[in-house]
């Protein structure tokens with residue numbers, strides 16, 4: 001066999017060579033006197049990835065599932081009520097974990113393909129006058145269906161009702177890839193894993209905890225030992241751990257955090273958004289649909305593609321793997337056989353996405369799914385070429401501004417009829433930065449309908465640039 005095996009599952013993601021090299025080291029003494037010189041800045045810099053000043057980051061040997069367990073075991077007591085929703089395999093498993101811990105879970109069933117039902121959360125929390133609900137669970141990005149939910153929306157509901165429940169977020173397949181704001185959204189426990197946006201091997205549960213959740217831990221009664229935040233707090237303060245840490249992975253994590261901060265979080269999010277849009281353009285051009293039922297649910301890290309009636313998605317996955325050395329994500333639970341998943345997160349660029357789309361086309365053609373070969377790849381080529389990529393800071397100059405202006409003008413031209421609609425001003429801030437890091441701004445007038453189109457060019461900062469009338 002020659003050539004790379006393509007890894008297009010939604011985690012583990014591709015590992016940068018820089019990270020691999022950082023971990024190709026002799027094993028080290030995690031109680032060495034100079035170990036804190038390495039760990040203390042790492043803890044501090046990780047807070048920037050979670051966009052928090054007041055939260056505390058914990059690094060456990062483990063995986064995302066361990067992160068879930070830590071959130072529950074450290075903050076709640078047997079029989080406590082939690083509000084959750086199930087719309088895919090991972091939101092389902094988190095609920096299962098809560099039930100096994102003896103919590104009283106109100107798990108709202110949602111059609112797979114949609115996400116957290118804000119109206120139902122509002123109803124349940126509004127009805128909870130006695131504040132029996134102690135925690136609200138949100139799976140930010142449901143990796144099984146490629147659905148992203150509105151965490152800020154849940155925060156708004158809690159604030160409007162002045163409800164004191166803690167907000168727990170599963171950010172395993174969103175954090176470090178999709179915008180996630182611990183402090184701004186008032187998140188109490190955020191859970192991530194090393195093998196997705198952090199571009200590392202599996203083996204770390206990366207958890208960020210608010211002061212409010214730490215306080216709740218003082219009276220919480222669920223049993224905890226391995227995942228006890230209190231043991232971590234005591235030893236982490238000096239730069240050490242209560243037991244042997246996964247030090248080699250931490251060396252990789254140092255480089256992962258460096259790479260994310262060097263690129264700039266805004267640029268990381270924009271890159272994911274743009275590559276995801278290219279994948280969705282391909283799906284549409286194949287005449288297929290995504291499991292996510294509409295743009296409000298689209299995920300920028302994973303796309304679950306529904307195969308036509310009469311076909312088995314597992315045949316596509318097996319063919320891609322055995323014939324073309326490409327790993328695609330399988331459909332889990334209810335959607336097994338119905339979807340295959342394309343992971344587009346982590347260390348990824350335009351040509352890696354094109355390679356995956358080419359592999360998908362080869363496999364789909366082999367199993368007889370009707371589509372025009374090249375249609376999806378062609379749509380992605382057009383999208384990527386039209387939008388140009390948001391470059392990392394070190395490479396950017398003001399010519400990027402004209403690219404951005406051209407992209408939004410093209411977007412407007414494509415929907416020409418819309419220009420007749422009453423215009424509103426859509427503030428489009430380009431990611432173009434000069435060497436002194438000044439942001440170039442470019443404002444044009446658009447109707448509301450065009451916002452999405454403009455946003456999908458991936459050239460603009462922020463997920464919601466806002467509309468000024």
Ligand SMILES: Cc1ncc(COP(=O)(O)O)c(C=O)c1O
Nearest residue numbers: 063064065090141143172173193
């Ligand atoms: C959204 C989400 N949550 C939780 C998990 C569980 O994480 P792990 O497999 O690292 O335990 C996953 C794994 O893919 C996931 O995608």
